[in-house]
Amino acid sequence: MTEYQKAMNGEITTSLKEVAKNEGMDPEKLRRLVAEGRVILTGTAREHCGVIGIGEGLTTKVNANIGTSPDHDDVDIELEKLRVVIEAGADAVMDLSTGGDIDLVRKKILKESTVPVGTVPVYQVAVEAAKRGEGITDCKVDHFFEVIERQAIEGVDFMTVHCGLVARLSREVAKSRLAGVVSRGGSLLMQWMARNGEENPYFEHFDRLLDILEKYDVSLSLGDGLRPGAVADSTDRAQIGELLVIGDLVKRARDRGVSVFVEGPGHVPLNEIHTNMLIQKKVCENAPFYVLGPIVTDVAPGYDHITAAIGGAVAAWHGADFLCYVTPAEHLRLPSIKDAREGVIATRIAAHAGDIAKGIPGASGWDNSVSIPRAKLEWKKSIEKSIDPQKAESLYDKSSGGDDELCTMCGEFCAIRGTMRSREDYEKRYGDS
Amino acid sequence: MTEYQKAMNGEITTSLKEVAKNEGMDPEKLRRLVAEGRVILTGTAREHCGVIGIGEGLTTKVNANIGTSPDHDDVDIELEKLRVVIEAGADAVMDLSTGGDIDLVRKKILKESTVPVGTVPVYQVAVEAAKRGEGITDCKVDHFFEVIERQAIEGVDFMTVHCGLVARLSREVAKSRLAGVVSRGGSLLMQWMARNGEENPYFEHFDRLLDILEKYDVSLSLGDGLRPGAVADSTDRAQIGELLVIGDLVKRARDRGVSVFVEGPGHVPLNEIHTNMLIQKKVCENAPFYVLGPIVTDVAPGYDHITAAIGGAVAAWHGADFLCYVTPAEHLRLPSIKDAREGVIATRIAAHAGDIAKGIPGASGWDNSVSIPRAKLEWKKSIEKSIDPQKAESLYDKSSGGDDELCTMCGEFCAIRGTMRSREDYEKRYGDS
Numbered sequence: 001m002t003e004y005q006k007a008m009n010g011e012i013t014t015s016l017k018e019v020a021k022n023e024g025m026d027p028e029k030l031r032r033l034v035a036e037g038r039v040i041l042t043g044t045a046r047e048h049c050g051v052i053g054i055g056e057g058l059t060t061k062v063n064a065n066i067g068t069s070p071d072h073d074d075v076d077i078e079l080e081k082l083r084v085v086i087e088a089g090a091d092a093v094m095d096l097s098t099g100g101d102i103d104l105v106r107k108k109i110l111k112e113s114t115v116p117v118g119t120v121p122v123y124q125v126a127v128e129a130a131k132r133g134e135g136i137t138d139c140k141v142d143h144f145f146e147v148i149e150r151q152a153i154e155g156v157d158f159m160t161v162h163c164g165l166v167a168r169l170s171r172e173v174a175k176s177r178l179a180g181v182v183s184r185g186g187s188l189l190m191q192w193m194a195r196n197g198e199e200n201p202y203f204e205h206f207d208r209l210l211d212i213l214e215k216y217d218v219s220l221s222l223g224d225g226l227r228p229g230a231v232a233d234s235t236d237r238a239q240i241g242e243l244l245v246i247g248d249l250v251k252r253a254r255d256r257g258v259s260v261f262v263e264g265p266g267h268v269p270l271n272e273i274h275t276n277m278l279i280q281k282k283v284c285e286n287a288p289f290y291v292l293g294p295i296v297t298d299v300a301p302g303y304d305h306i307t308a309a310i311g312g313a314v315a316a317w318h319g320a321d322f323l324c325y326v327t328p329a330e331h332l333r334l335p336s337i338k339d340a341r342e343g344v345i346a347t348r349i350a351a352h353a354g355d356i357a358k359g360i361p362g363a364s365g366w367d368n369s370v371s372i373p374r375a376k377l378e379w380k381k382s383i384e385k386s387i388d389p390q391k392a393e394s395l396y397d398k399s400s401g402g403d404d405e406l407c408t409m410c411g412e413f414c415a416i417r418g419t420m421r422s423r424e425d426y427e428k429r430y431g432d433s
Numbered sequence: 434m435t436e437y438q439k440a441m442n443g444e445i446t447t448s449l450k451e452v453a454k455n456e457g458m459d460p461e462k463l464r465r466l467v468a469e470g471r472v473i474l475t476g477t478a479r480e481h482c483g484v485i486g487i488g489e490g491l492t493t494k495v496n497a498n499i500g501t502s503p504d505h506d507d508v509d510i511e512l513e514k515l516r517v518v519i520e521a522g523a524d525a526v527m528d529l530s531t532g533g534d535i536d537l538v539r540k541k542i543l544k545e546s547t548v549p550v551g552t553v554p555v556y557q558v559a560v561e562a563a564k565r566g567e568g569i570t571d572c573k574v575d576h577f578f579e580v581i582e583r584q585a586i587e588g589v590d591f592m593t594v595h596c597g598l599v600a601r602l603s604r605e606v607a608k609s610r611l612a613g614v615v616s617r618g619g620s621l622l623m624q625w626m627a628r629n630g631e632e633n634p635y636f637e638h639f640d641r642l643l644d645i646l647e648k649y650d651v652s653l654s655l656g657d658g659l660r661p662g663a664v665a666d667s668t669d670r671a672q673i674g675e676l677l678v679i680g681d682l683v684k685r686a687r688d689r690g691v692s693v694f695v696e697g698p699g700h701v702p703l704n705e706i707h708t709n710m711l712i713q714k715k716v717c718e719n720a721p722f723y724v725l726g727p728i729v730t731d732v733a734p735g736y737d738h739i740t741a742a743i744g745g746a747v748a749a750w751h752g753a754d755f756l757c758y759v760t761p762a763e764h765l766r767l768p769s770i771k772d773a774r775e776g777v778i779a780t781r782i783a784a785h786a787g788d789i790a791k792g793i794p795g796a797s798g799w800d801n802s803v804s805i806p807r808a809k810l811e812w813k814k815s816i817e818k819s820i821d822p823q824k825a826e827s828l829y830d831k832s833s834g835g836d837d838e839l840c841t842m843c844g845e846f847c848a849i850r851g852t853m854r855s856r857e858d859y860e861k862r863y864g865d866s
Contacts, residue, residue: 298801
């Protein structure tokens with residue numbers, strides 16, 4: 001039985017207890033949320049991997065994409081990236097490898113990762129076709145599913161499958177959009193459909209997919225092949241059309257006992273993010289929402305960890321449950337190890353800002369643990385509690401002139417010290433304390 | 434007459450025309466907005482300085498704080514910082530010097546700056562007291578105003594004066610808050626009031642301040658001495674109490690023909706930003722709003738350009754007109770030149786994301802100018818239009834395997850190329866185009 005089926009049967013499993021403890025939530029309450037499909041558990045496949053919960057009422061989780069590309073296919077770099085993103089606080093990783101020996105990369109990541117691992121199996125279909133000197137368009141339907149089963153057996157925790165990008169939407173989007181399809185998996189399926197004149201195999205044979213996912217308890221991430229790749233394309237007919245298809249597939253997955261969540265945009269202006277969160281929760285009956293950004297402007301390649309932190313924070317506030325990191329390398333190159341680390345921290349900032357805003361119990365306690373020592377000029381203690389003490393420590397510059405721990409921003413004109421002095425004066429003058 | 438008075442008199446000045454042209458707005462419409470106090474013009478004092486408009490219906494502007502501190506008092510570094518922040522796109526700068534020969538620094542900045550220059554005159558009061566071996570608490574009321582007049586004569590364009598931090602609020606805040614007063618200027622006035630048991634001189638003698646500002650047409654930025662310095666303190670009695678005082682002072686400044694805008698928070702959780710923008714516009718009768726962040730979480734020293742970009746974008750969307758940059762050095766040290774540049778870019782991203790969301794005409798045209806070439810794989814053209822071409826160019830990594838301009842993120846599996854191929858196939862199959 002899958003974790004989802006066990007929760008529906010009223011069972012409080014070890015995995016569920018683990019997540020309830022980490023989230024500070026009553027296990028029975030969590031069980032109900034899982035049973036209703038509002039929360040999914042993932043990371044149960046491998047002994048050394050921690051289980052996480054994604055969904056309503058829980059802290060917003062952060063995913064880091066790692067993996068090779070045809071130009072950068074060094075396994076060791078990707079394993080180092082894995083270690084770095086986990087140390088920086090990623091809750092999950094996706095292995096998106098498309099270069100070199102991708103089976104080897106995935107097996108090593110699965111062996112080493114202490115957080116859940118996701119994949120996009122259609123990439124492997126395309127890579128194996130390329131190795132045969134063919135394209136994705138030459139692949140047989142069976143191949144699409146064989147890869148899924150192979151990866152499921154290996155212990156992949158969740159898989160993104162672009163089941164909702166159906167043939168009519170693919171044809172429509174090719175004509176209508178500024179930036180077309182920017183999802184790599186979506187684009188592979190689009191090419192297959194455009195060339196062969198057939199329906200998306202993952203949609204056409206959705207039950208075959210569910211058979212495998214149920215058998216191995218792999219969580220299904222319903223990919224948004226039609227996520228907008230430019231603010232001009234956001235919240236368009238194609239994007240919402242795909243979401244409606246996905247909503248139907250959520251129900252079918254749940255009926256089969258498969259844990260399911262939904263992927264979302266993309267490039268979205270700030271004022272459309274709330275609407276995007278609301279419609280996903282409505283149409284997908286409160287399935288957890290996994291967003292890629294959203295990136296709130298197209299103009300900032302090199303800074304898309306920032307454009308995504310803006311959108312991700314607002315998305316998390318309005319109901320996104322899982323944020324895929326975006327790194328400064330987005331749109332420009334495969335992220336380096338340094339890019340990946342920056343991406344994780346920026347996305348964790350967004351997730352936490354969202355958690356404060358949506359009222360996750362205890363979220364702002366973290367802020368107080370940084371600000372209470374800061375207000376006492378206990379810089380070391382404050383920095384230790386911060387999101388990246390190593391970075392803060394490297395920037396901190398102690399004032400030479402102060403008689404206590406002042407920084408070089410204000411030196412002796414420190415506002416905090418001014419407040420302390422004023423408190424003393426008010427105490428003397430009026431007995432205030 | 435001040436620019437504001439001229440606008441009220443129906444005059445369309447050269448400065449007004451300049452701003453209308455830059456904003457793509459009808460001059461008469463802009464004149465009405467200035468006359469109503471919804472927009473202020475600043476930067477008219479010096480020949481070589483461009484005039485900017487700040488307020489309703491205009492693009493959101495970005496300010497960069499520069500200036501020495503007791504530990505870093507090198508004039509040349511601050512002048513280099515000035516050049517760098519202007520090149521990076523800052524619309525205005527504030528000279529917040531407190532270290533070394535601050536008169537010299539200010540004069541050089543005023544001589545060189547092609548954008549409006551603001552100051553916080555109370556810093557100079559404190560610095561001059563320190564040079565006499567005294568503290569701010571020893572200063573006479575006249576000194577507070579002498580400094581203002583001296584700086585006005587020199588050609589400072591706008592001044593932040595913390596007139597709204599009245600004695601009763603100062604005493605209240607000393608007792609009630611986690612992080613006390615974090616505004617440097619606010620804290621200096623608080624110390625003066627706490628020690629001397631008197632009212633804030635800038636409040637007590639507000640008409641004296643207005644005399645000077647009107648005479649030299651200096652815009653008044655009503656400082657928020659009580660901006661929250663921790664999310665635990667946000668939108669509290671003290672902050673809103675000060676805003677109410679400021680609202681009254683806005684009216685008094687307008688009655689005297691002084692251009693006036695209002696400073697705002699600070700550390701504010703995401704879900705309180707809209708409320709903060711709304712209440713400022715209500716209480717201050719639509720005076721332009723100049724926000725410092727807002728920073729949406731306390732936990733990220735070293736990344737406060739990101740916490741502020743999140744808050745600044747949402748603030749701009751909901752009505753903030755002017756964003757003060759925050760750099761990665763915030764809370765840790767005086768920003769370096771590199772920190773300052775990063776702060777400007779991050780804040781410009783926030784301002785632009787807000788401009789798209791609030792529907793500034795033409796804002797998303799910039800996005801299209803980046804995305805249209807991107808969707809054609811014309812990377813060079815796309816990067817040239819981006820916010821920091823130099824940074825994007827330095828990260829861009831061209832794929833070695835592609836037959837056209839692919840990057841190393843996906844190489845041959847590029848989604849954009851997939852879209853292009855699919856379009857061709859749909860054209861062949863159905864005649865779509």
